[in-house]
Amino acid sequence: MNIVAMNQESPAPGVVFAQLFRGLVVRWPHLPMSPASRAPAAEPLPALQQEIARLAALPQVRSAMEWFRDQEAQFTRWQLEVARIAAPPFGEQARSDWLAEQFAALGLGCIEQDSLGNVFGSQAAVGASCVSISAHLDTVFPAGTSMDARQQGRKLHGPSVSDNSAGVTAVLALAAAVVRFGLLQGNSTPTSLLFIGNVGEEGEGDLRGMRNIFTDSQWKDKITASVVIDGAGTDTIVAEALGSRRFEVTLRGPGGHSWSDFGAPNPIVALARAIHLFSQTRVSSSPKTTFNIGVIHGGTSVNSIPQSASMRVDIRSTSAFEIERLELELRSAVEHATEEEEIRSANDTSLRSAELEAEILAIGNRPAGELPPNACILQIARAVDAYLGNTAKVQRASTDANIPISLGREAIAIGAGGAGGGAHTLHEWFDPAGRELGLRRILLIVLALAGTVK
Numbered sequence: 001m002n003i004v005a006m007n008q009e010s011p012a013p014g015v016v017f018a019q020l021f022r023g024l025v026v027r028w029p030h031l032p033m034s035p036a037s038r039a040p041a042a043e044p045l046p047a048l049q050q051e052i053a054r055l056a057a058l059p060q061v062r063s064a065m066e067w068f069r070d071q072e073a074q075f076t077r078w079q080l081e082v083a084r085i086a087a088p089p090f091g092e093q094a095r096s097d098w099l100a101e102q103f104a105a106l107g108l109g110c111i112e113q114d115s116l117g118n119v120f121g122s123q124a125a126v127g128a129s130c131v132s133i134s135a136h137l138d139t140v141f142p143a144g145t146s147m148d149a150r151q152q153g154r155k156l157h158g159p160s161v162s163d164n165s166a167g168v169t170a171v172l173a174l175a176a177a178v179v180r181f182g183l184l185q186g187n188s189t190p191t192s193l194l195f196i197g198n199v200g201e202e203g204e205g206d207l208r209g210m211r212n213i214f215t216d217s218q219w220k221d222k223i224t225a226s227v228v229i230d231g232a233g234t235d236t237i238v239a240e241a242l243g244s245r246r247f248e249v250t251l252r253g254p255g256g257h258s259w260s261d262f263g264a265p266n267p268i269v270a271l272a273r274a275i276h277l278f279s280q281t282r283v284s285s286s287p288k289t290t291f292n293i294g295v296i297h298g299g300t301s302v303n304s305i306p307q308s309a310s311m312r313v314d315i316r317s318t319s320a321f322e323i324e325r326l327e328l329e330l331r332s333a334v335e336h337a338t339e340e341e342e343i344r345s346a347n348d349t350s351l352r353s354a355e356l357e358a359e360i361l362a363i364g365n366r367p368a369g370e371l372p373p374n375a376c377i378l379q380i381a382r383a384v385d386a387y388l389g390n391t392a393k394v395q396r397a398s399t400d401a402n403i404p405i406s407l408g409r410e411a412i413a414i415g416a417g418g419a420g421g422g423a424h425t426l427h428e429w430f431d432p433a434g435r436e437l438g439l440r441r442i443l444l445i446v447l448a449l450a451g452t453v454k
């Protein structure tokens with residue numbers, strides 16, 4: 001986070017609050033509260049909350065916040081359109097192209113797509129720094145799923161209509177407001193807003209879109225704060241990144257006939273030993289750590305000694321150290337189990353080679369991490385919630401924000417407003433009632449983070 005460094009000479013009002021986090025003494029301008037403000041009247045207002053109120057009272061910001069209320073027809077059109085485009089993991093290109101077209105139609109001056117299909121839009125070329133507002137484009141639904149998003153009464157129904165067509169719609173709504181109301185005009189700092197539709201958040205996508213942005217893109221060092229929009233609602237702030245690591249363990253042996261090759265090392269027996277050993281691993285409740293063996297495969301027929309057996313293992317923790325420890329436990333369990341089966345086999349028969357081969361393939365890696373409680377982005381989000389009279393809990397989840405948070409960068413994941421349910425099912429729904437609260441919340445957070453409005 002580098003807000004102050006951008007403008008230490010003569011801070012614009014929008015960046016003044018950032019200095020409070022660094023203990024600098026700031027002469028606070030007394031500004032009237034917006035008549036529309038629902039901030040508690042209790043005095044004195046915390047300085048940051050007062051700064052948010054000042055931001056919200058700026059004419060162009062007020063206009064944008066009111067405009068959100070009248071645009072539901074457009075928001076619904078965007079949301080249904082994007083939800084009807086198939087976007088299975090590794091098959092997001094059609095949505096990427098659609099989003100780039102919408103960015104162009106809104107008048108964003110700089111639109112780019114990287115080789116993975118991440119789409120970037122900004123009003124002008126990003127200078128030294130930017131705040132990103134992103135939503136993932138991919139869905140959990142495999143190719144061939146009927147993406148039949150539809151409106152029934154007020155509600156929208158269909159796969160991905162909330163997760164994450166609501167998020168994509170919010171990104172478009174924010175971009176539209178920024179362009180329409182000139183929210184970044186006259187900014188005295190080089191910070192801009194970067195709108196992103198990214199690939200690869202769900203399942204086997206393994207956060208590949210966000211990972212690429214933060215490790216191998218022109219923006220990786222320029223993004224000072226990230227606001228990830230995922231799903232519906234306004235009642236959470238994800239500031240703790242739940243980490244996970246997933247493995248496919250495959251054991252292979254010579255196989256054989258159940259009668260004539262009896263005694264040869266059996267990969268299914270070795271896998272069962274490995275499961276038995278690993279499942280006895282102790283895990284801590286704080287930091288919470290879990291594991292699961294979710295899938296097993298193997299064997300040919302009841303009268304064959306199998307040539308292979310495999311399992312899929314999911315390890316989760318809020319602590320990167322605990323994830324590392326469980327991975328070592330898993331590797332050790334597989335090694336011991338294989339050795340035991342080889343020894344048993346060698347003792348039983350001299351007819352067959354006693355070799356088993358073990359392969360442990362990483363099939364997922366979502367890094368863990370958490371923001372410090374005094375993180376600037378968290379304080380801003382809380383101040384915005386206090387100003388808007390919104391109640392939200394800080395939560396732990398696995399989202400695109402895992403990547404920046406694990407790198408020690410400021411990031412949160414929040415909802416797009418409205419309400420939603422049935423995520424990752426064909427019965428997913430979204431109710432836009434109250435969507436404008438979510439959009440106002442996002443707008444105030446990103447403007448405060450950018451510190452560019454005055």
Ligand SMILES: [Zn+2]
Nearest residue numbers: 163164230231
């Ligand atoms: Zn999602």
